[in-house]
Amino acid sequence: MSATAYPNYSPGLEGVIGGITTISEIDSDRSSLVYRGIxxxxxxxxxxxxxxxxxxxxxxxxxxxxxxxxxxxxxxxxxxxxxxxxxxxxxxxxxxxxxxxxxxxxxxxxxxxxxxxxxxxxxxxxxxxxxxxxxxxxxxxxxxxxxxxxxxxxxxxxxxxxxxxxxxxxxxxxxxxxxxxxxxxxxxxxxxxxxxxxxxxxxxxxxxxxxxxxxxxxxxxxxxGPLHGGANEEAMYMLQEIATPENAEAWIRDALANKKKIMGFGHREYKKGDSRAMYLTQVAKEIGRRMGNTKWGDIADTLERVMLEEKNLYPNVDFPAAYAYFLLGIPIxxxxxxxxxxxxxxxxxxxxxxxxNNRLIRPKCIYEGPHNVPFIPIVER
Ligand SMILES: CC(C)(COP(=O)(O)OP(=O)(O)OC[C@H]1O[C@@H](n2cnc3c(N)ncnc32)[C@H](O)[C@@H]1OP(=O)(O)O)[C@@H](O)C(=O)NCCC(=O)NCCS
Structure with a gap:
């Protein structure tokens, strides 16, 4: 049965409120992030x-x-x-x-x-x-x-x-x-x-x-996992594969045509851009300028443009972090x-x-398996 058949079920818990916190707030509409209000x-x-x-x-x-x-x-x-x-x-x-x-x-x-x-x-x-x-x-x-x-x-x-x-x-x-x-x-x-x-x-x-x-x-x-923190490593391997700004446009269009997930793009919470990525992109480009190596920033520009045009997706923090760390010489x-x-x-x-203020976290799940299955003794199976 498809997930939409269950009114109280959201795959991946998307949109589900899992708790109350005073630690940080993501404002998806304003693409902002505050820690304890700052x-x-x-x-x-x-x-x-x-x-x-x-x-x-x-x-x-x-x-x-x-x-x-x-x-x-x-x-x-x-x-x-x-x-x-x-x-x-x-x-x-x-x-x-x-x-x-x-x-x-x-x-x-x-x-x-x-x-x-x-x-x-x-x-x-x-x-x-x-x-x-x-x-x-x-x-x-x-x-x-x-x-x-x-x-x-x-x-x-x-x-x-x-x-x-x-x-x-x-x-x-x-x-x-x-x-x-x-x-x-x-x-x-x-x-x-x-x-x-x-x-x-x-x-x-x-x-x-x-x-x-x-x-x-x-x-x-x-x-x-690469759908979470591991994306910054995967994003850099991808940038290395693309290798030159000249290759970027053809590479990304081909990847999208082949339904590839582009690491470092998209976010469950930010649909209008990840504020951390906006900030870190400036930083990563500044590192590139200081080092006289703007190649990664140039490839990134092309990927960002095509991803926005084709998928309406913005980079997340892992994308600029990848080439910022690479430029700083950190192993991927x-x-x-x-x-x-x-x-x-x-x-x-x-x-x-x-x-x-603890309460055990224990959600329910929907059972879709068979019912009333008789137990068959092992010698008869
Ligand atoms: C972060 C992520 C898991 C969020 O996922 P989500 O909220 O579940 O969104 P979905 O995976 O359902 O994506 C919605 C649509 O956008 C597409 N999409 C999302 N991120 C994409 C990406 N990075 N590259 C290509 N397509 C992407 C999906 O294929 C889907 O398209 P469809 O509706 O045609 O099937 C997802 O964007 C992703 O896998 N990004 C790459 C990994 C990454 O950078 N993770 C770090 C997050 S900080």
Whole structure:
């Protein structure tokens, strides 16, 4: 039977309200996104990822003293237990960094000093959240070193989350101010986005009164797919396949004629454009100009024009993020893990919100299978 035969059923839960939140709001008509009432562009441009993380976790922007204190706590929590690196060293070299990261967070749970506290303890959850957020950049960058057969590097306490991540990625050299700012802004843009698939999955997990680490592990597993966070990697592989601005128009028209999904385009919530993409496109093009490499931006322009003409679809945040990160020299299979560095804040904020006022999330489903089937003994089957 077709889905439309059921008046209360919406495939993919499209349009279904899954809960109430005070963390972020997507305005599809205005293509805007606010975190706790503050426009994400303002946070990305004038603020820092640390301020954004504080805002998401504590519900307000920090004052100067609160921010300093928060940064110090984050810095002190940035190092990862050596045992976790030992676990990562056991993984086959082909392991995708998202799988390595999911494994690392799973293994980290038992190291948390609040491991045995009940999941509804708000303060313990905030402490866990800060530890989870603090370690993400170190895990991604040192996970990358480990799979290349290199030893982990100690994170830098005096740098921001973005700065320390880039420092390890660069093999112990600080990134320049512009690169650090771009990374920092992209983390803010990626930090939170309402009831997206991974956040919803995270809330479902903690709503059983499981714990924050389990929620984050669920989130990572859900983010990995190309219909969600994995799209930024797929978008870059596509841009590489197109290779030159001259190829772009023919490539995209052929892809659409063959009913291909174009990664980095379309969005369940934004039908008139993704505000994060608009902002990040400017940033990505600025990186290209500074590097004297406008090729990716030129290919992107053509894809955007044809996608709008032919499908009325706009790019989402993953599209400009793909070539921005590429221009910064980040390996492609680390794009979704970078998304994790950012989204640990949103997941944690949602997990805490869920556990502060919990109700088990358990929707119904419609059974379309057979009825009254007799049990046939195995010897007669
Ligand atoms: C994000 C996404 C899953 C949203 O999906 P959705 O709300 O379920 O929308 P649908 O998949 O039902 O798409 C509606 C129509 O637009 C088309 N469409 C949507 N995104 C498309 C894309 N990226 N490329 C080509 N066609 C697309 C669908 O084929 C469908 O067309 P149809 O009605 O002729 O079948 C979808 O746009 C997509 O798969 N995008 C590519 C992956 C991506 O970039 N994900 C990151 C999201 S931040």
């Amino acid at each position: 426009d994400v562009h303002d946070l990305a441009e004038k603020g820092s990822f640390e301020e954004t993380a504080y805002l998401l976790l504590y519900g307000k922007l920090p004052n100067a003293a609160e921010l300093e204190n928060f940064k110090e706590i984050l810095a002190n929590e940035r190092e990862v237990p050596a045992e976790i690196y030992t676990v990562l060293k056991q993984l086959p070299k082909q392991t995708h960094p998202m799988d390595a990261l999911r494994t690392a967070y799973s293994a980290l749970a038992g190291f948390d000093p609040d491991y045995t506290t009940v999941s509804t303890d708000h303060d313990a959850n905030v402490r866990k959240a800060v530890r989870i957020v603090a370690k993400a950049g170190t895990l991604v960058a040192n996970g990358h070193r480990i799979r290349q057969g290199q030893e982990p590097i100690a994170p830098r306490k005096d740098l921001s989350i973005a700065g320390s991540f880039l420092y390890i990625m660069n093999g112990g050299t600080e990134a320049d101010e512009f690169t650090t700012k771009v990374m920092d802004a992209s983390l803010t843009l990626y930090a939170e986005h309402g009831y997206n698939a991974s956040t919803f999955a995270c809330r479902v997990t903690v709503a059983t009164l499981s714990d924050l680490y389990s929620g984050v592990v669920t989130g990572i597993g859900t983010l990995k 299979d680390l794009y979704t893990p970078i998304f994790v560095i950012a989204r640990t804040t949103g997941w944690a904020a949602h997990a805490i919100e869920q556990l502060d």
